[in-house]
Amino acid sequence: MELYPGFSLYRGIYEFAQYIILEGGMRWEDLNDSENGMKEVLIIMSLEWLVVLFAAYGIDIVVSLGSGVGRRQSQNSRKNPLSFFWKPNLQNKDSRHHVQMDNADVIQEREKVDQLLHESSTSHAIVCDNLQKIYPGRDGNPEKLAVQGLYLAVPQGECFGILGPNGAGKTSFISMISIQNSMIGLIKPTSGTAFVQGLDIQTHMDQIYTNMGVCPQDDLLWETLTGREHLLFYGRLKNLRGSALTQAVEESLKSLNLFHGGVSDKQAGKYSGGMKRRLSVAISLIGDPKYWIRSSFKDNLWSVVKKAKQDRAIILTTHSMEEAEFLCDRLGFFVDGSLRCIGNPKELKARYGGSYVFTITTSSDHEEEVENMVQHLSPSANKVYQLSGTQKFEIPKSEVRIADVFQAVEIAKSKFTVFAWGLADTNMEDVFIKVSRETLQSNSLT
Known part of the structure; x- marks a missing residue:
């Protein structure tokens, strides 16, 4: 029973008490007395001290891996004296929550981050390394994966836009790199980390605050103070x-x-x-x-943002596709906590917008004739909207020329009344809808 630290301590105190009562105290030579067992107690407690010290350190490492910075601690585990006996398998832990995306742009961004982490200096103001945030489940609800496996590098002079539906993880991501360790307690990453001007958000947040500007969605002002x-x-x-x-x-x-x-x-x-x-x-x-995080503004402030990004990095979160396309050098689409695609507006529209949007309004009696006309122009055309004579079609660019559409409409006007019609290229809103739809379909399959 003396292998249990509490019991060995109790026996040592008991032996001291007995010697005080009988002998008036214990001396060093009394340790050789075979009847008291104090010498055995001291040897056992010394061994227990060493064993429990290493055990406590190992437990601390295990607990911190569940709530701290996974990648950095996995690197530090090579310096951990316990790593010879135990090596954490972080890959299996993350794989429960992270679905690997095959998008080439997302993979390329991850490779860029890995390269930057091995450089001694970089011009990138913000580098996110496998950033992840999981909110624990409460009251019987499952845990919520808000941000999963985010790799992102934002250089100086770039405005990076974050787009996504409500609940996609945009606010959690911004909170981790801007107001972590603040007075309100928001929020620490579950794993991974981010570097701002080369400073780690886990250890240098106080220094990061001096180089950071944040403009939240709501105006946090004191009404009695002047501007x-x-x-x-x-x-x-x-x-x-x-x-x-x-x-x-x-x-x-x-x-x-x-x-x-x-x-x-x-x-x-x-x-x-x-x-x-x-x-x-x-x-x-x-x-x-040196870097600036903000929510969307009205267009009378767009010129200010354009000027401000010349010597700093800007991260913009907005629901306005027009604002994002005008201000941002690159855009990232967040869906279900992960970055699904990344690129400049022209690249994204070219990749996801391979069709024209053809809209035409006639009387309800001629809807079928309009549909036949569109099918003749493009057999792969897809009707996406129909209401009271107004129809909207997606026509693949590879199957039709703009001149053919104009000619078909002129012929249709000679046969029946066309109240209005239009042919538009894909915009960022169409790209956003398509990315979100593809993500939901992939999630339903998995």
Whole structure:
């Protein structure tokens, strides 16, 4: 029973107590007394101390692998003295939640990240290495995989757009690289990590804050403070002092058109919605952050974003396909917690938009004739919409010429009345719908 640490400790205390009662205390030479067994207790406790120390360290490694940075700790396990006896199988753990995508662009992005991680210096402001977030199940609900196996590299001077439906994992991803370890506790990755200007979000978040600007979807302002006072406060948080702070505030007010007319000295509670949004942008840009994260804006601020990205990396989350196509150098589509495709807008439209959208409105009596006309133009045409004489078709570009469509419509006009018609190329909204549809179909098969 002395192999149990608590029992051996108890026996040692008991032996001490007996010697105090009988002998007035225990001396070193009393350890040779075969009747008290104190010498055995000390030997056993010394061995237990060594064994339990290594066991506790091993348990700590196992627990941290379940909630910490998987890739980095797997690399550190080579330095772990227990790794000779036990090596964690992180690949099997991740495979329960991660479905390997075969998209060439996603694979290429992963290879780029692996290459950047082996370089001593890089021009990329943000590098995400196998970033994953799993929310534990509660009240009988299963666990939620919000972000799975994300590899992403955003260089300086690039605006990267994140598109996806609600619940796709966009907010979880942004929270992990921007407000992790903050006062509200959002949020630490389950595995993987990210590097911002070469700093690890797991260990250097305080330094990352000084180089980061975040403009959330809601305006986080104090109504009793003026615009200038807001900028002075946030500028001090970015370590600006004296003349540098004053100059940064003046430049921010001028760049966002908040300088003239006494607007900067009015209380924020008296600002209009557009002015509050401009102030939020100015706050996020003060201190010249090296990377910037923001939610969507109206087009009167697009020029500000275009100018801001010249010397910093920007991550944009938006539901506006027009805004994403205009502002972003590259786009990534999030569906079910993973990056399904990545590329610039032209590449994505060329890859997923291999068809024209033909819309025509006639009386309900001529719908069948219109359908026959489209089938004659393209046997593979697909009707996607029909209501009260208005029909919409997807026509593969490989099967039709634009001139043929115009000629067919002119012939149709001579036979019956055509109220309206149009031929459009694929837009980003069509790409988004197609990517989401393909993902849902692949998930249903698996």
